[in-house]
Amino acid sequence: xxxxxxxxxxxxxxDVNVIPPLDLDINDGEFVVFVxxxxxxxxxxxxxxxxxxxxxxxxxVIDGDDATMVPPAKRRLAMVFQSYALYPHMTxxxxxxxxxxxxxxxxxEIDKRVNGAASVLNLTDYLDRRPGQLSGGQxxxxxxxxAIVREPAAFLFDExxxxxxAALRVGMRLExxxxxxxxxTTMIYVTHDQVEAMTMADKIVVLRAGNIExxxxxxxxxxxxxxxxxxxxxxxxxxxxxxxxxxxKHEAETIGIRPEHIDLSDTDGLWKGRIGVSEHLGSDxxxxxxxxxxxxPLTVRATGELSYxxxxxxxxxxRLEHLHRFDAQGLRIA
Amino acid sequence: xxxxxxxxxxxxxxIVAWGIGLLIFFPILWTILTSFKTEAVAIADPPVFLFFDxxxxxxxxxxxxxxxxxxxxxxxxxxxxxxxxxxxxxVPAAWSMAFVPSRRTKDILLWMLSTKMLPAVGVLxxxxxxxIKLGLLxxxxxxxIVLMLINLPIIVWMLxxxxxxxxxxxxxxxxxxxxSLRSEIIYVLTPMAIxxxxxxxxxxxxxxxNEAFWTLNLTAVxxxxxxxxxxxxxxxxxxxxxxxxxxxxxxxxxxxxxxWFSQKQLVRGLTFGAVK
Numbered sequence: 001x002x003x004x005x006x007x008x009x010x011x012x013x014x015d016v017n018v019i020p021p022l023d024l025d026i027n028d029g030e031f032v033v034f035v036x037x038x039x040x041x042x043x044x045x046x047x048x049x050x051x052x053x054x055x056x057x058x059x060x061v062i063d064g065d066d067a068t069m070v071p072p073a074k075r076r077l078a079m080v081f082q083s084y085a086l087y088p089h090m091t092x093x094x095x096x097x098x099x100x101x102x103x104x105x106x107x108x109e110i111d112k113r114v115n116g117a118a119s120v121l122n123l124t125d126y127l128d129r130r131p132g133q134l135s136g137g138q139x140x141x142x143x144x145x146x147a148i149v150r151e152p153a154a155f156l157f158d159e160x161x162x163x164x165x166a167a168l169r170v171g172m173r174l175e176x177x178x179x180x181x182x183x184x185t186t187m188i189y190v191t192h193d194q195v196e197a198m199t200m201a202d203k204i205v206v207l208r209a210g211n212i213e214x215x216x217x218x219x220x221x222x223x224x225x226x227x228x229x230x231x232x233x234x235x236x237x238x239x240x241x242x243x244x245x246x247x248x249k250h251e252a253e254t255i256g257i258r259p260e261h262i263d264l265s266d267t268d269g270l271w272k273g274r275i276g277v278s279e280h281l282g283s284d285x286x287x288x289x290x291x292x293x294x295x296x297p298l299t300v301r302a303t304g305e306l307s308y309x310x311x312x313x314x315x316x317x318x319r320l321e322h323l324h325r326f327d328a329q330g331l332r333i334a
Numbered sequence: 335x336x337x338x339x340x341x342x343x344x345x346x347x348x349i350v351a352w353g354i355g356l357l358i359f360f361p362i363l364w365t366i367l368t369s370f371k372t373e374a375v376a377i378a379d380p381p382v383f384l385f386f387d388x389x390x391x392x393x394x395x396x397x398x399x400x401x402x403x404x405x406x407x408x409x410x411x412x413x414x415x416x417x418x419x420x421x422x423x424x425v426p427a428a429w430s431m432a433f434v435p436s437r438r439t440k441d442i443l444l445w446m447l448s449t450k451m452l453p454a455v456g457v458l459x460x461x462x463x464x465x466i467k468l469g470l471l472x473x474x475x476x477x478x479i480v481l482m483l484i485n486l487p488i489i490v491w492m493l494x495x496x497x498x499x500x501x502x503x504x505x506x507x508x509x510x511x512x513x514s515l516r517s518e519i520i521y522v523l524t525p526m527a528i529x530x531x532x533x534x535x536x537x538x539x540x541x542x543x544n545e546a547f548w549t550l551n552l553t554a555v556x557x558x559x560x561x562x563x564x565x566x567x568x569x570x571x572x573x574x575x576x577x578x579x580x581x582x583x584x585x586x587x588x589x590x591x592x593x594w595f596s597q598k599q600l601v602r603g604l605t606f607g608a609v610k
Contacts, residue, residue, distance in 0.1 A: 052506050073512045085507035089525045098521075099511035146511065156510075 001063045002154035002186030003028045004049060009058035011044055011210075018044050019210040021058065026154075026188065026203075031180050034190045035197040036207035036233070042190045043158055045207070049188065050156050051075050063153060073102075078147035079156040082163060084139045086131040092118075092142050093127040099150040117145040137168045144179070154186035161196065173200060194234055198222070206230050228330040231256045237286055237299045239324070246271075246293040252325035252333055259286065259301035261322035264308075269315025273298065275308040289314065362586070369393070369579035376576040392580035400563060402584055409559035409588075411474055412549070413542035416481035417535055420489045423482075425531070428493035433502065443494065446487040454484070454547050465552060474557045477549060481542045489538050496530025533599050536592075543589045560585035 004026040011019040018041050026032050034042040047053040049060060051072035060068050067075050078099070086095050096117055100110045118124045121141040131139055140160060147155055157176070161169045177200050180187050191197055197204050198218045206213040206221065206229075214226040218234075225231035231239045239256045247255045263269070264287070273291035285306045288297040300316065308314060325333040368376050370388045396402065431439050461480065462471075470476030500523065508522045524531075546561040553562055564585050567578040593600065 050510060052509065072506075072509045073514065077510065079507065079510040081503045081507060083501060083503050085501065085503040087504065087508075087522055087526075098508075098513075102512035102514075102517060146507075150512070 001028055002026075002152075003063055004154060004186065004188075005059075005061040006049070007059040007061065009045075009048060009060060010056045011041075011048060011053065012056045017210070019048070022210070022212060024205065024212065024215070026186060029184045029186055031177075031187045031189065031200060031202045032205060033197040033201035033203070034188065034205045034207055035192065035194055036213075038192060040207040041210035042192075042207050044210075046156055046158055046188060046190045050077055050079055076153040077156055078150060078152035078154075079158065080140075080143045080147050080160045082159040084131070084143040084163075086139055086142055086146075088131055091128050091130055092123060092134070092145075095131065095142055096123075096145045096149055099146060103150065113149045114145075117149045120148075121145050136164050137172065140164065140172060141175075144176070148179070148183070152185070154188060157187065157189040159190055159192070161191075162193075176200065195236060198234070204234075206233060224332065225256075225324065226332050228254055228256065228326050231324055231326070237301065240294070240296075240298045241326075242294045242298075244293075247325075250323065250325055253328045254326040254330065256324035256326065257318040258322065259299040261319045262298070262300045263317045263319070264300055264302060264306070265315045265317065267315065269317040271298075271316040271318075273314055273316055275310060275312045275314055278308060278310070280305065287314075289316065291316070362590075365579045365582050365586075368576055369583045371576050371579075373574065373576045376579070392576045393584070396567070396577055396580045396584065400566065400581075402563065405558060405560045405563035405585075406588070408474065408557055409543055409561075409585075412477055412481055412557070412559050413539050416478045416485065416542045417489075417538045419478065420482045420486050420538060421493075421531065421535060424486060424489040424493050424534075428490050428497055431490070431494050432497035432500075433505065443491065446490060450484075450487050458551060462551070471552060472554045472556050472558075477552055477557050480548050480552065481545055484545070484548070485538050485541055488541065489534055492534040492537065493527075493530060496527060496534070499530075500526050529599070536596050536600055540589055540593060 006022060006024040008021045008023060009019060010017070010021050022045070034045060036042050044053060048055050051067070051070060055068060058068075059066055062070075062075060062077075087098065090098065093114055096114045097110050100113060105113075114127075115124070118127055121144060123138065123141055123145060126134060126138060126142075131142065134142065143160070160176075161172050164172060173196060176187075176189075180200075189196075189200060201218055203215060204218055204221055205215050208229055214221060214230045216224075221230060221234045225234060225239075228241055232241060235258055237259050239258050240262075241254055241256045243254045247253055271291050271293055273289040276288040276290055276297055278288075279286040282305065284304070285302045287300045287302065287308065289300055290297050298316065327333055367384070369392055370390070371382070371386055372389055372391065375382055375386045431443065465471045465476055468476070470479075504526070505518060505522060508518045513521065543559075544561070546565075549559050549561045550565055553559070564578070564581050567574060567581045
């Protein structure tokens with residue numbers, strides 16, 4: 001079981017209010033990702049759930065029990081830290097066994113579980129090494145091993161992949177998703193990388209300045225962002241947001257159109273623009289286009305390989321069924 | 335070409351470093367050599383470096399005239415216990431400053447260090463009076479307290495910088511793994527801090543051993559350590575350089591040997607955190 005409920009939780013550091021009153025429900029077995037820019041309070045929120053920080057007010061309920069005042073050791077949650085936080089003076093075996101030793105489990109059971117976790121995570125050959133002798137990816141696996149052996153109510157991940165190189169990150173992302181499918185234990189995952197959020201989450205919680213901007217499945221957030229912040233944050237490259245006269249034609253203060261929902265043409269279209277920088281990825285081409293309708297260049301994503309001269313004149317046609325409209329407060333107009 | 339320049343530089347640096355090292359060590363070497371000379375050779379002009387008749391006579395005289403073992407025992411006791419008590423007080427202090435700092439922690443640390451900048455003689459009079467009032471003059475207990483207090487800022491600072499190097503996330507990980515505060519300290523923090531605690535112990539022991547101002551001013555006979563033992567041989571009227579050197583050699587030998595065996599640990603302790 002791993003159902004976690006936050007009720008009107010707040011957190012202040014001195015005079016600085018990091019988390020205003022916040023409510024959130026996390027269901028058993030869900031993979032929830034907290035995502036937001038640096039300093040949005042996502043890590044603080046995770047640490048409040050972990051018990052590493054005390055809430056300033058409000059309640060944290062884990063599986064029906066009020067855990068607000070329960071110390072981290074007693075919350076039955078396991079955490080994987082950004083720095084891995086392995087015990088440098090212990091071997092991999094002792095690192096993974098540590099939570100079981102703390103739980104006073106008998107040695108035979110400890111050995112069984114450690115060996116089990118090691119074989120799942122491909123660590124069997126490294127059990128007698130120290131963390132200092134392992135690569136980044138292996139250390140990350142040890143940290144995960146240490147978390148899974150005790151079969152916690154939920155896993156907490158605090159930006160676990162941000163210290164890994166790009167290729168390894170993609171691999172570990174898959175491994176963690178795979179692990180979630182197999183264990184079906186609740187996972188709460190903090191990241192600033194919206195690609196990680198989109199690919200891994202059942203439910204994404206978008207945070208800004210401690211406030212929840214939107215909660216929903218990755219596709220809900222992609223298809224119907226509740227406001228301009230979510231619209232700009234979710235999706236890569238980010239959505240084009242255009243304010244002013246062009247938006248008012250669509251009875252909105254701001255309109256948004258994703259780069260993949262604009263068609264390019266040499267001859268005709270709704271907007272006229274000039275090609276700026278082109279980014280060729282092979283599978284796609286991104287064009288940054290200056291135009292009269294917006295001071296910011298518009299980004300257009302064309303499928304496959306497409307070539308335009310720098311400075312060439314083009315016409316852009318947004319697919320109107322994919323147009324997002326926002327009011328003066330930046331909220332979505334249905 | 336570039337390679338040969340570096341080699342040349344290396345050679346120059348090596349020679350300069352050895353030169354400075356020998357310069358610093360020379361007085362100690364000279365003291366040791368002098369302790370094996372007769373009084374006449376010790377003041378010979380020009381000085382004799384190595385080629386003289388080596389003698390152990392001075393050591394015999396010093397042994398006969400004063401009770402070396404009693405001074406040694408006092409030194410061990412004073413340095414050892416003041417260091418031990420200092421560590422016991424400083425560990426929790428440094429712990430809280432490193433892991434649960436308040437807004438004033440930095441100020442307190444700097445204030446503590448500032449007391450070390452005060453000339454000791456400035457507080458000699460009040461402390462002397464306090465010692466008389468409390469009947470602590472020439473007592474080991476009194477001196478242990480004073481030595482502990484004057485070195486406490488350094489112990490706290492050293493431990494503090496060590497503890498700061500231990501990432502807080504590792505302690506948090508232990509907490510998440512179900513460790514109580516006690517287990518966290520025993521299984522995670524202490525093993526990681528042992529090198530730091532050891533070099534702090536060592537350095538402080540040496541500082542307390544060499545402390546001369548307070549030990550000379552607050553002791554007479556009973557609590558007098560080796561510093562007083564040396565001082566008793568520097569008489570103004572006679573020329574007893576050889577015997578003074580023998581006494582000095584005997585006084586510094588234990589700490590020199592200790593330092594020699596633990597130099598790796600010491601160097602690591604003193605430069606810890608400097609390069610990162």
